[in-house]
Amino acid sequence: MALYEQITAIYPSLTQSDFHPNTGTIFLQNDSDGKGDYIKSWTNNNPQPTEAQLQATGK
């Protein structure tokens, strides 16, 4: 499941604009190396979720 969906499951108030490179505070990246999406930078007021929190979303 996409990292975006995991994060928004933890913080339902987040919208797509929070992830937009121009307007957002959460920057997700995928290097097309088979490792999938990851959090490149996080400056959102909410704390950055841990890997355990992301996995717990079940997404």
Add this chain to the structure above:
Amino acid sequence: MSIILDGTNGITSVTGAASLCTAGPAFSAYASSGTSLTGSSSTKILFQTTVFDTNSNYSSSRFTPTVAGYYQINCGFQAASSVDNQLYIYKNGSVFYQGQESTTAGSSLSSLVYCNGSTDYIEIYAYVGTTGTCATGATKTWFNGCLMRSA
């Protein structure tokens, strides 16, 4: 630098050719298989097919020129459908230039980038608002560049 123009033969002599890069690296590649683009994420676009690579500086969708100088970098991509998208030139793993945000089915971006001729490398990333796949083909999703001026 001086260029001698002959009224009959055109350019007949060039000296001090600091900006005349007749043998500088040039490459061109395109996507022959569509890169999966995750919505709300920036993804490295893969350009699997090399059209030309004059100095063997292009590999794994990354351009690492071995001649120091100023490179004209061009790229374009098409998504499978109209989505919010933005194209990026990455240098050494970080955003170096970003294109105009677009809500059509693709965009393109060109700029000059200095590369040190050893460790600097260039890659292309795209942000999309909705998950999809890059269109394939030499005319749709492409990445090319060449040395414009040596260091």
